[in-house]
Amino acid sequence: MSASQTTDTPVLATARRARTAAAALAPAPRTVRDAALAALADALTARTGEIVTANAEDVARARAEGTPESVVDRLTLTPERVAAIASDVRDVIALPDPVGEVRRGSTLPNGLELRQVRVPLGVVGIIYEARPNVTVDAAALCLKSGNAVLLRGSSSAHASNTALVTVLRDAVAGAGLPADAVQLVPGLSRESVTELMRARGLVDVLIPRGGASLIKTVVEQSTVPVIETGTGNCHVYVDEHADLETALAILVNSKAQRPSVCNAAETVLVHAGIADAFLPRALEALAEAGVTVHGDADWQKAGQTAGRTVVPATDDDWEMEYLSHDIAAAVVPSLDAAVEHIRAYSSGHTEAIVTADTAAARRFTALVDSAAVMVNASTRFTDGAQFGFGAEIGISTQKLHARGPMGLPELTSTKYVVTGDGHVRR
Amino acid sequence: MSASQTTDTPVLATARRARTAAAALAPAPRTVRDAALAALADALTARTGEIVTANAEDVARARAEGTPESVVDRLTLTPERVAAIASDVRDVIALPDPVGEVRRGSTLPNGLELRQVRVPLGVVGIIYEARPNVTVDAAALCLKSGNAVLLRGSSSAHASNTALVTVLRDAVAGAGLPADAVQLVPGLSRESVTELMRARGLVDVLIPRGGASLIKTVVEQSTVPVIETGTGNCHVYVDEHADLETALAILVNSKAQRPSVCNAAETVLVHAGIADAFLPRALEALAEAGVTVHGDADWQKAGQTAGRTVVPATDDDWEMEYLSHDIAAAVVPSLDAAVEHIRAYSSGHTEAIVTADTAAARRFTALVDSAAVMVNASTRFTDGAQFGFGAEIGISTQKLHARGPMGLPELTSTKYVVTGDGHVRR
Structure with a gap:
């Protein structure tokens, strides 16, 4: 000694x-x-x-x-x-x-x-x-x-x-x-x-x-x-059975309420069955919030129709923690495809589903393996003070301890x- | 991917x-x-x-x-x-x-x-x-x-x-x-x-x-x-206020009931105030159980008086996980000195105190920083089945998770x- x-x-x-x-x-x-x-x-x-x-x-x-x-x-x-x-x-x-x-x-x-x-x-x-x-x-x-x-x-x-x-x-x-x-x-x-x-x-x-x-x-x-701690590539998934107003509010809040922090959303995934109704309104709401959309082909097409700029997304966008007024955006054929995308690219911090369908909410929370899963709530709530812990030394994105x-x-x-x-x- | x-x-x-x-x-x-x-x-x-x-x-x-x-x-x-x-x-x-x-x-x-x-x-x-x-x-x-x-x-x-x-x-x-x-x-x-x-x-x-x-x-x-998991340099501390029969039973059980496992005791520490009464009886009981004692000067002297062999202990003995019929043995001037010895050499698995004194039991459990602290019980009880967990994947000696x-x-x-x-x- x-x-x-x-x-x-x-x-x-x-x-x-x-x-x-x-x-x-x-x-x-x-x-x-x-x-x-x-x-x-x-x-x-x-x-x-x-x-x-x-x-x-x-x-x-x-x-x-x-x-x-x-x-x-x-x-x-x-x-x-x-x-x-x-x-x-x-x-x-x-x-x-x-x-x-x-x-x-x-x-x-x-x-x-x-x-x-x-x-x-x-x-x-x-x-x-x-x-x-x-x-x-x-x-x-x-x-x-x-x-x-x-x-x-x-x-x-x-x-x-x-x-x-x-x-x-x-x-x-x-x-x-x-x-x-x-x-x-x-x-x-x-x-x-x-x-x-x-x-x-x-x-x-x-x-x-x-x-x-x-x-x-x-x-x-x-x-x-x-x-x-702290790396947050967080996702908002807008389900086929989402209420449009709720989805818009949660998307904009998750992305733009404070973009520089780890619980801000970085990617939005939209079910194909609701895309035609949701994308134009989402593009408008995100533009109003000063957010640049990095979209897949579906989002690009919706942008053209709506006269809104959509930057073509590359593979890097799905992995990106922007921490800025940018969001990656894709249309997915199903809830399971959204889960698969999240499994492939998420940092395991927070993912949210917006849906009125109890079965979809249950399946999403069961299959998504992240520190926090939000149902009809903004990703921004993953926070020690918001959770009522009174103080926080960090947000762990690992599974041990x-x-x-x-x-x-x-x-x-x-x-x-x-x-x-x-x-x-x- | x-x-x-x-x-x-x-x-x-x-x-x-x-x-x-x-x-x-x-x-x-x-x-x-x-x-x-x-x-x-x-x-x-x-x-x-x-x-x-x-x-x-x-x-x-x-x-x-x-x-x-x-x-x-x-x-x-x-x-x-x-x-x-x-x-x-x-x-x-x-x-x-x-x-x-x-x-x-x-x-x-x-x-x-x-x-x-x-x-x-x-x-x-x-x-x-x-x-x-x-x-x-x-x-x-x-x-x-x-x-x-x-x-x-x-x-x-x-x-x-x-x-x-x-x-x-x-x-x-x-x-x-x-x-x-x-x-x-x-x-x-x-x-x-x-x-x-x-x-x-x-x-x-x-x-x-x-x-x-x-x-x-x-x-x-x-x-x-x-x-x-699993490294166990476990200690038994016999306090000044220990019941001698209890101390002998716990010492022999901790060391010799199954010496090849991680919750077997590897060192015994005895309070100086009880050493004259305890050491001769401990030497006899350990010898009967086939245990070789690697002792400090006090134990060596007690061995000479009692006509029992005591191998002189070196610094290595305090660190040793024998997993055999061997035990390191020292006399300490106080409970706090026992705690200090344990802090210096223990692998953080299990330590036991034998004492009839509530204050000593309380101080020992507060100060010893190991996965398990036994009061008047054998170190051999640190085990998933003994603890009622039904099964065990290992015994963690780390503090996280x-x-x-x-x-x-x-x-x-x-x-x-x-x-x-x-x-x-x-």
Whole structure:
């Protein structure tokens, strides 16, 4: 043990300190963790000045480097935004404590008492891009669930993250918990991320939050278990028996209410039996919403008839997560053909069916294998806050451990506690 | 899609067929899956002759290669053993169906109905060693839970596994489900295992069952999510306030009732306050059970006084999973020191405390971070059958997805089904 410690790189030394902090944090009762969260919210408010000052450095550098304004906006912290982040932390305090929940239990025939109890995961690593609010959100959710957190933000938010983590650590230590429960991963190089990904045994799970290429890299290279999040190639299927008004409302809302997020729709599939009635109206509604349609032959033909532009779709369009005012569009001969298309191209995030037919709704929900399946509702509802979870660390698109919006219970593991009075096996 | 299919290797083609089979299997109702299991049990009985004949090839080859008799015994199938395996399959039929269980659900404030429903994982890969019974057990559990299974047994059991899988596939097809729900991974080379480990997107989870080196390889090289199973460096801690008779019974049972399995104890830690009373009696009881003690200085001294042999323990002993009639033994100054030792060396499988003190029991269960913590009970109880799960696909020693004995629910994922009547986000 001592040998490995003396040869630790800065990243591994950080992870080892997180592990020690996690051991101290795990048995801390809810009152202590909640008090730390309250201290943390207060400190964010009290030290808003130094946070905003540090953030201004990052913002100035981003502007100087010609960063697009939408990215600069996500990076920017104002006093109002810091106040909102602090308020989110206070909301986390009120959430139910996942730690210690007895998930199942029984008395076995031999009298042994068996309980499966929720416990913290241990050390959670978050790799994310230039959104400094994630720094605080992730730290608050990990603290609430009894986990130590290792934060690896982007270099473009480094000054902001450093200031935030300083404030967070001071608050955590002031509340009597180890400051090392919240740490920035040292170093801004790719190597430091690689080291984090290979720290199996020290880090219990890595959650990448960001673009598809970041997530792909982590999934392929990490020996630490990963939870894949956030890639959303979501589909809206308009069934033969859909109400047209309902279908239009759900399609436009799914696509255009907020196109830059993972639960926005990227493809619409329309049953051939309703295409003649639906396509002209859909083209009109999408055009009004400023959406460009990348359509198959049927949609192109409908576009010509209606005098609306339809960009011819290529195979790439079916796979595309546009995150913009674009949508791929196809006509399918049947519900099963829609399911087949979804199986081939979906990222497994959210798919919606619009139908008035109970049998179609039942078949679609049974056959579609995604984290969320919507029946007569917008894809935009796949979200921790919308689902009533109160907070969300990401939306998992994998099947192991957690699938869909991840709240506090998804940041826990379990252990079995078995109590006897001298029981031995025969 | 078609391009990747034409360039598929045999392993990837097999995985792709499994994926297609999984899609057909997932919506099959319980009656259909249970009928397939019944057909499978019947077929094992009816075709015992061809199974035993194929197995005789493997056994003869193993003997000719000088394989130890204990391994040959595990490899051997007799008509009685095949009957027992078929009977185990019938037991699986009676287990509750995990698929379709609603794990949580609510009506959201806006009227949306939210349900989290258990669904099959999809394609489960099992990599295992020379125990042909695993072939049937794994196939039965996967079928029951609606999953397709890819079986990668060892070359030493290849004839047996081929015969068994032929019988299984015929039975599954006869019951109207796709035969490709049960497949052997083609090829006996290491490369075929490597390909299986890289088939992310086709295989949903890999479960290695076998020795530590197999598990380590899979964990380090797989891009498919892995569930780590079965390494057990389990500890028994005898507290200052332990009843001596209880402690002796639990220690001997944990170590010697079946030393070759993962829930057998490998280290005993004794509180210094009870060492003088306990060590002489423990040495006697362990010697009677045929156990060799690898002790620290305190145990060595007690051995000299009692005239019992104690092998001096080295650092390696604390890390060792002996799986034999050997045990590492140390005296610790406190419960917290025992916890620290366990944190440093345990594989996170099972640890037991023997104590009459409620505060000590509470502290030990709170601080020890393992899949199972026993209070006044043998480590040998960490087992799916003992826990009342009816069947077990392995014992997970990792924290994500499943921890401890894995029954049918651990072979499932979940999806959210959200039902509205035209709901859109504002």
